[in-house]
Amino acid sequence: MTQRAPEAILWDFLRGALMTRTLGVVADLDIAGALADGPRSVDELARECGADADALHRFLRALASDGMFSEVEPRVFANTAASDFLRDPGERAFAHLFGGAWHRAVGDLDATGSAAFPRTFGADFWAWLARHPDERAAFDVAMEQGLESRVRRLDSLDWRGDETVVDVGGGNGSALVELVRRRPHLRGIVFDLPETVRDESAFGARVEFVAGSFFDRVPAGDVYVLATILHDWDDERATAILRTVRRTARSDARLVVLDSVIPSGNEPDGSKWLDLLMLTLFAGRERDEAQWRELLARGGFEPVRIEDGLIEARCR
Ligand SMILES: C[S@@+](CC[C@H](N)C(=O)[O-])C[C@H]1O[C@@H](n2cnc3c(N)ncnc32)[C@H](O)[C@@H]1O
Structure with a gap:
C-alpha cells in the first residue's frame, strides 16, 4: 500500500486527465525524439514542431515536475528515463491513443455499464478504426508493445x-x-x-493472413490463440467468439488465451x-x-491452466 499523504493521492486523481492529455500532445509532437541527442531549448523545440513556445514550456514544466522530461536549465529540457520510453514507436502510439481518442471517450464514461466510445464518436471502436487508417496504424503499432512477453508465453x-x-x-x-521463427x-x-x-511480405512461407470476423467463422487449426x-x-460477445472457435475446433484442439486474470484485494495491478x-x-x-472459468464453460471449453496472462483450455 502506498505511504503517500491522503491529499497527494486525491490530487493525483484530480489531475489525471491533464496528465494523460498533456503526454499525448507532447508524444504527437515527438518531443522525446527531438531530445534524443541531448538537451534543447523549448523555443527551438517549439519552432521545429510548430507549437506555441509558451504553451510547450508549460506542458514540459508540468510533465517534468513528475519525472517526465527534466528542465536542466531555465527553458532547456532533456529526456529522463521515463520520457525516453516515448521514443519507442509502440509507447508513443499508446500515448497518442490514451491522450487522444481514448481520452475523449473516457470523458463520456459513466456507471451505466455501456461503452462510452460509441457515444463519443458515433461508431464502435473497430468501425471507427476502419474509417481512420492512421488511428488503425497507431493501434496496430501500440499492440506490438508487450510482443516479447506474449511470444515468450506462447513459446x-x-x-x-x-501444429x-x-x-x-x-x-x-x-x-x-x-x-x-522460434518453432x-x-x-x-x-x-x-x-x-x-x-x-x-514479411510473414514468410509458413504464416498466412486470412481476413474475416470471429463472430462468423475462424480458420481450422490445432491450437487457437486469443491474445488480448x-x-x-x-460476456455475451466473448462467449459468441469462443463458440465460433469451438464450432470449428476438433475435440483435441487446444485453446490459449493471453489476457489478464485480475487479482483480488487492493494491490495495484x-x-x-x-x-x-x-x-x-x-x-x-x-x-x-x-x-x-464461467466464460470458458459457456463457450464450450474447460481450463487446464489459469495464471495471470496465460490461460490454457481444452474442448469440453
Ligand atoms: C486488442 S487487439 C489484439 C491484437 C493481437 N491479438 C495482439 O495481442 O496484439 C484486438 C484485435 O481484434 C481484432 N478484431 C476486432 N473485431 C474483430 C472481428 N469481428 N473479427 C476478427 N478480428 C477482430 C482487431 O482488429 C484487433 O486486431
Missing part, C-alpha cells in the same frame, strides 16, 4: 511441433511470425479484420485500470479467475 507452451496455430484476432501478425515446424494463420495494417481479444468484449479502458471502449472487461 513456453508444450508444443508437439507440427497449425490460428491467431484469432492476431492483428498485424507479429506475434505469430516470431513464434513460428520451425509450426505453421500459422493470422485471422483478423481486413483493415489491420500488416506487412504480409476476449477482454475487448462483454494494471488490469484493474485497463478493465475500465475496456469498459470505455467496448463494454468489455478484464476478468478474475472465477469469471474466466
Whole structure:
C-alpha cells in the first residue's frame, strides 16, 4: 500500500486527465525524439514542431515536475528515463491513443455499464478504426508493445511441433511470425479484420493472413490463440467468439488465451485500470479467475491452466 499523504493521492486523481492529455500532445509532437541527442531549448523545440513556445514550456514544466522530461536549465529540457520510453514507436502510439481518442471517450464514461466510445464518436471502436487508417496504424503499432512477453508465453507452451496455430484476432501478425521463427515446424494463420495494417511480405512461407470476423467463422487449426481479444468484449460477445472457435475446433484442439486474470484485494495491478479502458471502449472487461472459468464453460471449453496472462483450455 502506498505511504503517500491522503491529499497527494486525491490530487493525483484530480489531475489525471491533464496528465494523460498533456503526454499525448507532447508524444504527437515527438518531443522525446527531438531530445534524443541531448538537451534543447523549448523555443527551438517549439519552432521545429510548430507549437506555441509558451504553451510547450508549460506542458514540459508540468510533465517534468513528475519525472517526465527534466528542465536542466531555465527553458532547456532533456529526456529522463521515463520520457525516453516515448521514443519507442509502440509507447508513443499508446500515448497518442490514451491522450487522444481514448481520452475523449473516457470523458463520456459513466456507471451505466455501456461503452462510452460509441457515444463519443458515433461508431464502435473497430468501425471507427476502419474509417481512420492512421488511428488503425497507431493501434496496430501500440499492440506490438508487450510482443516479447506474449511470444515468450506462447513459446513456453508444450508444443508437439507440427501444429497449425490460428491467431484469432492476431492483428498485424507479429506475434505469430516470431513464434513460428522460434518453432520451425509450426505453421500459422493470422485471422483478423481486413483493415489491420500488416506487412504480409514479411510473414514468410509458413504464416498466412486470412481476413474475416470471429463472430462468423475462424480458420481450422490445432491450437487457437486469443491474445488480448476476449477482454475487448462483454460476456455475451466473448462467449459468441469462443463458440465460433469451438464450432470449428476438433475435440483435441487446444485453446490459449493471453489476457489478464485480475487479482483480488487492493494491490495495484494494471488490469484493474485497463478493465475500465475496456469498459470505455467496448463494454468489455478484464476478468478474475472465477469469471474466466464461467466464460470458458459457456463457450464450450474447460481450463487446464489459469495464471495471470496465460490461460490454457481444452474442448469440453
Ligand atoms: C486488442 S487487439 C489484439 C491484437 C493481437 N491479438 C495482439 O495481442 O496484439 C484486438 C484485435 O481484434 C481484432 N478484431 C476486432 N473485431 C474483430 C472481428 N469481428 N473479427 C476478427 N478480428 C477482430 C482487431 O482488429 C484487433 O486486431
